[in-house]
Amino acid sequence: MTERLVSHLRYAALAVPNFEEEKNFFIKHWGLTAVQSDEGLVHLAAEGSPEPFILRLRDDEKRIDLVGMATKNRRDLHKLADKLHAENVTFIHEPQELTQPGGGYGFRVFDGDGRVLEFSTDYELRASRKIREREPIPVKLSHVVFNSADLAGSAQWYIDHLDFTISDSLVTPTDVDLMHFLRCNRNHHSIAIAQGPHHSLHHLSFEMRGIEEWMRGSGKILRAGTRMIWGPGRHNAGDNTFAYFLSPAGNTIEYTTELAVLDEDTWHPSRMDTSLMSTQDQWGTAAEMSELVARESFNDIDEGLFVAPPV
Structure with a gap:
Protein backbone atom coordinates (compact mmCIF):
# COMPACT_ATOMS: atom_id res chain seq x y z
CA MET A 1 0.00 0.00 0.00
CA ASP A 122 1.28 21.00 14.50
CA TYR A 123 -1.92 22.64 15.69
CA GLU A 124 -2.87 22.79 19.36
CA LEU A 125 -5.44 20.19 20.36
CA ARG A 126 -8.53 21.22 22.28
CA ALA A 127 -9.43 19.75 25.68
CA SER A 128 -12.17 17.29 24.75
CA ARG A 129 -14.31 15.06 26.97
CA LYS A 130 -16.10 11.75 26.83
CA ILE A 131 -19.67 12.23 25.67
CA ARG A 132 -22.02 11.02 28.36
CA GLU A 133 -24.40 8.11 27.90
CA ARG A 134 -27.59 9.34 26.16
CA GLU A 135 -26.09 12.79 25.54
CA PRO A 136 -27.43 13.76 22.08
CA ILE A 137 -24.54 15.85 20.71
CA PRO A 138 -21.89 15.05 18.09
CA VAL A 139 -18.58 13.45 19.00
CA LYS A 140 -16.77 14.63 15.85
CA LEU A 141 -17.06 15.35 12.13
CA SER A 142 -17.39 11.97 10.41
CA HIS A 143 -17.23 12.71 6.68
CA VAL A 144 -17.87 15.20 3.90
CA VAL A 145 -19.68 14.30 0.68
CA PHE A 146 -19.47 16.30 -2.55
CA ASN A 147 -21.67 16.30 -5.62
CA SER A 148 -19.79 16.25 -8.91
CA ALA A 149 -20.85 16.59 -12.53
CA ASP A 150 -17.85 14.33 -13.31
CA LEU A 151 -17.84 11.56 -10.69
CA ALA A 152 -14.99 9.56 -12.25
CA GLY A 153 -12.73 12.58 -12.68
CA SER A 154 -13.41 14.01 -9.24
CA ALA A 155 -12.74 10.72 -7.46
CA GLN A 156 -9.62 10.01 -9.50
CA TRP A 157 -8.12 13.36 -8.44
CA TYR A 158 -8.25 12.28 -4.78
CA ILE A 159 -6.83 8.87 -5.66
CA ASP A 160 -4.00 10.19 -7.83
CA HIS A 161 -2.91 13.20 -5.79
CA LEU A 162 -3.83 12.36 -2.19
CA ASP A 163 -3.63 8.54 -2.28
CA PHE A 164 -7.21 8.07 -1.15
CA THR A 165 -8.67 4.61 -1.76
CA ILE A 166 -12.17 3.61 -2.88
CA SER A 167 -13.79 1.55 -0.11
CA ASP A 168 -17.10 0.85 -1.89
CA SER A 169 -19.21 2.25 -4.72
CA LEU A 170 -22.93 2.68 -5.36
CA VAL A 171 -24.06 1.80 -8.87
CA THR A 172 -27.22 1.59 -10.96
CA PRO A 173 -28.72 -1.81 -11.89
CA THR A 174 -26.76 -1.51 -15.16
CA ASP A 175 -23.49 -0.95 -13.23
CA VAL A 176 -23.15 2.80 -13.85
CA ASP A 177 -21.28 4.54 -11.04
CA LEU A 178 -23.33 6.79 -8.75
CA MET A 179 -21.10 7.31 -5.71
CA HIS A 180 -17.60 6.48 -4.51
CA PHE A 181 -16.64 6.25 -0.83
CA LEU A 182 -13.00 7.31 -0.34
CA ARG A 183 -10.76 6.68 2.65
CA CYS A 184 -7.44 8.09 3.85
CA ASN A 185 -7.18 5.84 6.92
CA ARG A 186 -9.03 2.81 8.32
CA ASN A 187 -12.36 4.65 8.53
CA HIS A 188 -14.58 3.46 5.68
CA HIS A 189 -14.77 6.96 4.23
CA SER A 190 -13.76 10.49 5.11
CA ILE A 191 -14.72 11.88 1.69
CA ALA A 192 -17.39 10.59 -0.68
CA ILE A 193 -18.31 11.86 -4.11
CA ALA A 194 -21.75 11.49 -5.69
CA GLN A 195 -22.78 11.92 -9.30
CA GLY A 196 -24.90 15.06 -9.54
CA PRO A 197 -26.00 17.69 -12.03
CA HIS A 198 -23.33 20.15 -10.82
CA HIS A 199 -20.56 20.61 -8.28
CA SER A 200 -21.92 21.30 -4.79
CA LEU A 201 -22.07 20.09 -1.21
CA HIS A 202 -23.99 16.83 -0.88
CA HIS A 203 -23.85 16.62 2.93
CA LEU A 204 -21.80 16.95 6.10
CA SER A 205 -21.94 14.04 8.54
CA PHE A 206 -21.43 14.22 12.30
CA GLU A 207 -20.61 11.17 14.41
CA MET A 208 -22.64 10.46 17.56
CA ARG A 209 -21.52 8.39 20.58
CA GLY A 210 -23.73 5.40 19.74
CA ILE A 211 -27.16 4.25 18.58
CA GLU A 212 -28.97 5.59 21.64
CA GLU A 213 -27.37 9.03 21.33
CA TRP A 214 -27.97 9.04 17.56
CA MET A 215 -31.70 8.32 18.03
CA ARG A 216 -32.07 10.87 20.82
CA GLY A 217 -30.22 13.45 18.77
CA SER A 218 -32.45 12.79 15.76
CA GLY A 219 -35.55 13.18 17.93
CA LYS A 220 -34.17 16.40 19.37
CA ILE A 221 -33.66 17.87 15.89
CA LEU A 222 -37.14 16.82 14.79
CA ARG A 223 -38.68 18.45 17.87
CA ALA A 224 -36.82 21.65 16.99
CA GLY A 225 -38.93 21.77 13.83
CA THR A 226 -36.12 20.83 11.44
CA ARG A 227 -37.11 18.82 8.41
CA MET A 228 -35.77 15.27 8.18
CA ILE A 229 -34.98 14.52 4.54
CA TRP A 230 -34.24 10.82 4.91
CA GLY A 231 -33.96 8.31 7.74
CA PRO A 232 -33.65 6.90 10.24
CA GLY A 233 -31.89 3.92 8.73
CA ARG A 234 -28.61 2.06 8.29
CA HIS A 235 -26.57 2.14 5.11
CA ASN A 236 -24.87 -0.90 3.64
CA ALA A 237 -21.78 0.96 2.39
CA GLY A 238 -19.97 1.91 5.59
CA ASP A 239 -22.52 0.08 7.78
CA ASN A 240 -23.32 3.41 9.47
CA THR A 241 -26.67 4.72 10.65
CA PHE A 242 -28.15 7.78 8.96
CA ALA A 243 -30.60 10.57 9.66
CA TYR A 244 -30.43 13.45 7.20
CA PHE A 245 -31.77 16.92 7.96
CA LEU A 246 -31.92 20.24 6.12
CA SER A 247 -30.12 23.11 7.85
CA PRO A 248 -31.66 26.61 7.72
CA ALA A 249 -29.28 27.47 4.85
CA GLY A 250 -30.54 24.48 2.85
CA ASN A 251 -27.48 22.26 3.34
CA THR A 252 -27.99 18.57 4.07
CA ILE A 253 -26.46 17.54 7.41
CA GLU A 254 -26.38 14.08 8.94
CA TYR A 255 -26.26 12.47 12.34
CA THR A 256 -24.53 9.09 12.02
CA THR A 257 -22.77 6.50 14.15
CA GLU A 258 -20.87 3.22 13.95
CA LEU A 259 -19.12 3.92 10.63
CA ALA A 260 -17.11 0.82 9.70
CA VAL A 261 -13.41 0.68 10.56
CA LEU A 262 -11.68 -1.53 8.01
CA ASP A 263 -8.91 -4.08 8.05
CA GLU A 264 -7.21 -2.62 4.99
CA ASP A 265 -5.11 -5.72 4.37
CA THR A 266 -8.19 -7.84 3.73
CA TRP A 267 -10.83 -5.34 2.58
CA HIS A 268 -12.15 -5.59 -0.98
CA PRO A 269 -14.46 -2.86 -2.35
CA SER A 270 -17.99 -3.77 -3.37
CA ARG A 271 -20.19 -2.33 -6.11
CA MET A 272 -23.62 -2.02 -4.53
CA ASP A 273 -26.79 -1.90 -6.63
CA THR A 274 -28.93 1.03 -5.45
CA SER A 275 -32.10 -0.60 -6.74
CA LEU A 276 -31.82 -3.07 -3.85
CA MET A 277 -33.49 -1.68 -0.75
CA SER A 278 -30.84 -3.24 1.49
CA THR A 279 -28.14 -1.18 -0.26
CA GLN A 280 -29.67 2.10 0.84
CA ASP A 281 -31.09 0.97 4.20
CA GLN A 282 -30.36 -2.41 5.77
CA TRP A 283 -33.14 -1.96 8.34
CA GLY A 284 -35.89 -0.90 5.94
CA THR A 285 -36.98 1.85 8.35
CA ALA A 286 -36.26 4.82 6.05
CA ALA A 287 -38.40 5.78 3.10
CA GLU A 288 -37.17 4.46 -0.22
CA MET A 289 -34.65 6.74 -1.92
CA SER A 290 -36.58 8.97 -4.32
CA GLU A 291 -36.01 11.83 -6.74
CA LEU A 292 -37.28 14.23 -4.05
CA VAL A 293 -34.64 13.07 -1.55
CA ALA A 294 -31.92 13.13 -4.20
CA ARG A 295 -32.93 16.63 -5.34
CA GLU A 296 -32.44 18.07 -1.85
CA SER A 297 -28.95 16.60 -1.68
CA PHE A 298 -28.00 18.03 -5.07
CA ASN A 299 -28.05 21.42 -3.30
CA ASP A 300 -27.42 24.76 -5.02
CA ILE A 301 -24.60 25.13 -7.52
CA ASP A 302 -21.38 25.98 -5.69
CA GLU A 303 -20.36 29.44 -6.90
CA GLY A 304 -17.06 29.32 -5.01
CA LEU A 305 -15.09 27.02 -7.31
CA PHE A 306 -11.55 28.20 -8.04
CA VAL A 307 -12.15 31.19 -5.76
CA ALA A 308 -10.18 31.23 -2.51
CA PRO A 309 -12.19 32.31 0.56
CA PRO A 310 -11.01 35.58 2.17
CA VAL A 311 -10.05 33.75 5.41
Missing part, protein backbone atom coordinates in the same frame (compact mmCIF):
# COMPACT_ATOMS: atom_id res chain seq x y z
CA THR A 2 1.23 3.51 -0.84
CA GLU A 3 2.17 5.55 2.21
CA ARG A 4 -0.62 8.05 2.75
CA LEU A 5 0.46 11.55 3.70
CA VAL A 6 -3.06 12.71 4.63
CA SER A 7 -3.85 11.33 8.08
CA HIS A 8 -7.46 12.40 8.69
CA LEU A 9 -10.32 14.82 8.07
CA ARG A 10 -10.26 17.87 10.35
CA TYR A 11 -13.09 20.26 9.53
CA ALA A 12 -15.44 21.75 6.97
CA ALA A 13 -15.93 25.46 6.33
CA LEU A 14 -19.10 26.84 4.75
CA ALA A 15 -20.26 30.29 3.72
CA VAL A 16 -23.96 30.91 4.34
CA PRO A 17 -26.18 33.93 3.60
CA ASN A 18 -28.21 33.52 6.83
CA PHE A 19 -25.17 33.50 9.11
CA GLU A 20 -26.79 34.26 12.48
CA GLU A 21 -29.62 31.77 11.93
CA GLU A 22 -27.22 29.02 10.86
CA LYS A 23 -24.84 29.76 13.73
CA ASN A 24 -27.65 29.61 16.28
CA PHE A 25 -28.98 26.37 14.80
CA PHE A 26 -25.64 24.57 15.06
CA ILE A 27 -25.09 25.75 18.63
CA LYS A 28 -28.59 25.55 20.09
CA HIS A 29 -29.95 22.50 18.28
CA TRP A 30 -27.16 20.57 16.56
CA GLY A 31 -24.96 20.54 19.67
CA LEU A 32 -21.70 22.24 18.68
CA THR A 33 -19.73 24.69 20.83
CA ALA A 34 -18.50 28.10 19.65
CA VAL A 35 -14.78 28.42 20.39
CA GLN A 36 -14.19 31.68 18.55
CA SER A 37 -16.81 34.07 17.23
CA ASP A 38 -16.21 37.30 15.35
CA GLU A 39 -18.49 39.41 13.20
CA GLY A 40 -19.55 37.18 10.35
CA LEU A 41 -17.25 34.29 11.30
CA VAL A 42 -17.56 31.50 13.87
CA HIS A 43 -15.53 28.37 14.61
CA LEU A 44 -17.50 25.50 16.16
CA ALA A 45 -16.08 22.51 18.04
CA ALA A 46 -17.47 19.12 19.04
CA GLU A 47 -17.22 18.40 22.75
CA GLY A 48 -15.94 14.89 22.07
CA SER A 49 -13.22 15.86 19.60
CA PRO A 50 -9.73 17.20 20.31
CA GLU A 51 -9.83 19.08 17.00
CA PRO A 52 -9.75 22.85 17.72
CA PHE A 53 -12.94 23.12 15.62
CA ILE A 54 -14.84 20.90 13.19
CA LEU A 55 -17.08 23.44 11.44
CA ARG A 56 -16.48 27.02 10.36
CA LEU A 57 -19.31 29.28 9.23
CA ARG A 58 -18.80 32.56 7.39
CA ASP A 59 -21.31 35.23 6.39
CA ASP A 60 -21.38 35.37 2.58
CA GLU A 61 -23.06 33.87 -0.46
CA LYS A 62 -23.63 30.13 -0.09
CA ARG A 63 -20.60 27.97 -0.94
CA ILE A 64 -18.13 25.41 0.37
CA ASP A 65 -15.28 27.59 1.64
CA LEU A 66 -12.90 24.71 2.19
CA VAL A 67 -12.32 21.28 3.71
CA GLY A 68 -9.46 20.88 6.18
CA MET A 69 -7.34 17.73 6.46
CA ALA A 70 -4.27 16.85 8.52
CA THR A 71 -0.86 15.27 8.12
CA LYS A 72 0.97 13.56 10.97
CA ASN A 73 3.88 16.02 11.02
CA ARG A 74 5.71 18.76 9.12
CA ARG A 75 7.81 16.21 7.28
CA ASP A 76 4.70 14.64 5.76
CA LEU A 77 3.19 18.06 5.09
CA HIS A 78 6.23 19.17 3.09
CA LYS A 79 6.37 15.83 1.27
CA LEU A 80 2.72 16.32 0.31
CA ALA A 81 3.32 19.89 -0.81
CA ASP A 82 6.29 18.78 -2.93
CA LYS A 83 4.23 15.97 -4.45
CA LEU A 84 1.35 18.28 -5.35
CA HIS A 85 3.74 20.86 -6.86
CA ALA A 86 5.32 18.13 -8.99
CA GLU A 87 1.84 17.13 -10.17
CA ASN A 88 0.97 20.74 -11.13
CA VAL A 89 -1.78 21.14 -8.54
CA THR A 90 -2.71 24.82 -8.13
CA PHE A 91 -1.64 26.27 -4.77
CA ILE A 92 -3.51 29.06 -2.99
CA HIS A 93 -0.70 29.51 -0.52
CA GLU A 94 2.49 27.67 0.41
CA PRO A 95 3.13 26.07 3.83
CA GLN A 96 2.94 28.78 6.48
CA GLU A 97 1.91 29.41 10.07
CA LEU A 98 -1.89 29.43 10.45
CA THR A 99 -3.85 31.96 12.51
CA GLN A 100 -7.12 30.06 13.03
CA PRO A 101 -8.10 28.56 16.42
CA GLY A 102 -5.44 26.03 17.37
CA GLY A 103 -2.93 27.65 15.03
CA GLY A 104 -0.81 25.13 13.18
CA TYR A 105 1.17 25.03 9.98
CA GLY A 106 -0.28 24.31 6.57
CA PHE A 107 -1.08 25.12 2.96
CA ARG A 108 -4.10 25.34 0.68
CA VAL A 109 -4.76 24.11 -2.86
CA PHE A 110 -7.62 23.74 -5.31
CA ASP A 111 -8.77 20.20 -6.01
CA GLY A 112 -9.54 19.16 -9.58
CA ASP A 113 -13.01 20.72 -9.47
CA GLY A 114 -11.93 23.96 -7.81
CA ARG A 115 -12.82 23.20 -4.20
CA VAL A 116 -10.38 24.55 -1.64
CA LEU A 117 -8.49 22.01 0.48
CA GLU A 118 -6.31 22.85 3.46
CA PHE A 119 -3.64 20.51 4.82
CA SER A 120 -2.21 21.26 8.26
CA THR A 121 -0.22 19.90 11.17
